[in-house]
Amino acid sequence: MGRLPEAFGYSPGSHSNLLPSQGIFITMAIIDQKYIRNFCIIAHIDHGKSTLADRLLEKTATVSVREMKEQLLDDMEVERERGITIKARAVVMKYKHEGKEYEINLIDTPGHVDFQYEVGRSLTCCEGAVLLVDAFQGVEAQTVANAFMAMEHDLEVVPCLSKIDLNHARPLEVAEEIEHSLALDATDICGISGKTGQGVDALLARIIEHVPAPSGDRQATLQAMVFDSHYDKFRGAITYVRVMNGTIKKGDRIRFIRGETNHDVLEVGQFTPRPVARDELAAGQVGYVICNIKSLELVNIGDTITVQGDKGAKPLPGYQEPKRMVFCGLYPSDGQDFEQLRDALKSLRINDPSFTFEPETSDALGFGFRCGFLGLLHMEIVQQRLEQEADIDLVQTAPNVTYQIIDRNGVTVDIHKPQDVPDAGEIETFLQPIVRVSLIQPSDYIGPVMQLCNERRGIHVRTEFLSPTRSMLVYDIPLDAVIYDLHDKLKSSTRGYGTMDYEIRGYEEADLVRMDILVNGKRVDALSIICDRVDADRRGRAVVKKLKAEIDRHMFEVAIQAAIGNRVIARETVKALRKNVTAKCYGGDISRKRKLWAKQKEGKKRMKSIGSVDIPQKAFMAVLETGEDRT
Structure with missing residues (x-):
């Protein structure tokens, strides 16, 4: 020092x-x-x-x-x-x-x-x-x-x-x-x-x-690592490469080993930061390659480029495929925009292959897509880009993480949405993803941060002191308890000074259940969530209470229920809009008023049986609210 x-x-x-x-x-x-x-x-x-x-x-x-x-x-x-x-x-x-x-x-x-x-x-x-x-x-x-x-x-x-x-x-x-x-x-x-x-x-x-100079033999057979790519509508796929051995120049015939495709090199160059063509790229250099590739699906990140034929080099160790851990449904608010949303997702995936999408249908929302993301921020950015670049008004369902189920036959199934969870009798083991979370904060806030982690079923791993005033807590916490609001609550508990990082540790057995939300007696599939059985009652009460505030009153009474299987665990009721049918009755026999009230009640009952409930978009995000009243 x-x-x-x-x-x-x-x-x-x-x-x-x-x-x-x-x-x-x-x-x-x-x-x-x-x-x-x-x-x-x-x-x-x-x-x-x-x-x-x-x-x-x-x-x-x-x-x-x-x-x-x-x-x-x-x-x-x-x-x-x-x-x-x-x-x-x-x-x-x-x-x-x-x-x-x-x-x-x-x-x-x-x-x-x-x-x-x-x-x-x-x-x-x-x-x-x-x-x-x-x-x-x-x-x-x-x-x-x-x-x-x-x-x-x-x-x-x-x-x-x-x-x-x-x-x-x-x-x-x-x-x-x-x-x-x-x-x-x-x-x-x-x-x-x-x-x-x-x-x-x-x-x-x-x-x-x-920093040491790069190693590599420029006289050896070409061996280059693909570390990124983006799509240009005029020139096709532009592949970012680091040349490990050999050289690559315009006119070469190259092969993508993992993709098993052959291409002619039309241009090589470097970013300065704008792309500038070079005569060749040699071992140790970083640049780009253009081969008139019309689809980014033919370019695999982590692939190895070599020469075509028997003299090709061995593949380099690649990258792990990014793991999508957060899934949600994206639906056009106007059902007519379904094809427009499909085209927008295809276009966006060309330049961001780290998210996935597949078509799905919902009884409440119609036709849409189930999308997988790396995290909540990634999800927000993709949604923002879709709305900005494609001018589509989107309805987003509550995000959830990927779970695993081992059924009675010993088969492991990935669960990307609550609707895929089978009946309890078919489940042998329910597994949830666990992450190791590192939280750094001023030492004065260790108590509130530990309480925050314990409320989210965290298991303490260790505590380290980085300096006399700063400390790091390490916890193993279920991923679903981390991605929703842990970062926000950490900032609140530490007055903005806390930071966190996490890494996936694997899957562990847990007592999980699927909680359904019923509106007017009908299950709304887009509002179903997977949660720990211990938290189900609290989360069920919080969700139905929130939904009651979000759903407008109708001409009939609307029941909002949270249920696990056939057991209702929470209920709120949106009172009906009522007309004063006895307003013209001044005094007289009470039987006249009772007859009018009975007629009104019968009409409400008939209306409830055939009426539909309008659920606003912000109500679908209500299931994210975990509630402050933890028990």
Whole structure:
């Protein structure tokens, strides 16, 4: 810790210390491998990854001042609206260090736990990772997860503190947290400001000196890893590759090993950050390949590209397929828009293959699609993109996680929606997904956070103290109790200072039941949920109470019930709209009024038998409310 203050020496200044832009690099000779550096930036969400990427592009004169804008690599509309990175981006930069020109390939990665698979793909194509930590917020849950992931990939980790120009920054304490929680030497930590550009030159020098050059034989048979792709309506599928061995150039005949398809290479190039064609890509380089592929379904992420024929190389270890853990139904509010929704989902999946969809029907909502997502944020973003890009008004059912059932015959069945749950007599074992959750918070809030986890049937694993004032709790909690509201409740319990990260541990046996919601005696399949038997009564009462407030009064009485099988566990009644039929009766015999009331009652009864109940869209989200009155 002795040399630490010099590492964070801050002299006030603004963009005056940035290098002037010299234009975008276009032409390129094949560069020696020892002058190539491939790295990615990993961090917790909102710790400054995209801002640092902007300053790196400026410092290396990759982008001119005229073309520069904030969050340059986040070019999706939804990314700029939300201020987060959703898709990983690759960009090549040129930088001179000690008289030598280096080619530096940067891959900017997302920070949210839902897009962890994007981070994993980026790490496979790099030799180093810049671990960015906010100089005020310190080590967060996703910081720990990403750092360990980088270490598992045997990457050279370059620890770095961001936002050191802030008045409330505490670099010494945060550096101590990094050393304590991640076992990284605090004296090697760089201090930078993505806003002013201070310390970025020192970081570039550290990357060149500490990140190893890529290995690989350029004379060997072509072997390239596919780490991403997107679809261009004019040029077809654009495949992002990292060349491990050999070279690839225009006119080559290549083969996708996993996809078992052969193609002619029409163009190779690199992103600067706009695509620029090159003569060839050699071992160690990152770029793109265009082969006039008309469908992204032919491009498998994690596939290996090699030459066609008997001389082809062996496949590289690929990636695990992203696991969709959250499912919900999407229906057009106007049934006429079903085909329009299908076309919009197909179009969106071309550029985001991480979600799935299949047609389904609902008695309450008509025709729609069952969609699978990586998490709740991913679900929100897909829905937002559908509404923005396709201009479709959507009705979304309550999301649920994937369960497993072992039936009496010993067959394991995945359950993506409550309607698929068979009768209790056919179920031998009901399994639910369990996640290991890491929660980081100020030590003063350990009590409320532990209570929060215990309420969600969490099992305590361990407690670690990152510093005298910050601690990390680790719990095993059912996934369904995590995705709905744990993050929001954590923020509330810790006054905004708590963060969390989770990883899937597997499936465990649980006492689960399907709870149905009946409106006017009819089961509304879109409102059914799967929950723990212990929580069923509380959740049933909370849902019917919420629905009572959301469903408008009708001309007849509407009963709202929560039931498990044939047993009703909760009920609320929406009172009927009543007309005062005795308004014209002034005094006189009471029998006249009773006759009018009996006639009205008979009419209400007849109306209830043939009437239908209108359920508004927001009522379908009521089942998300878990209620505050936990027992």
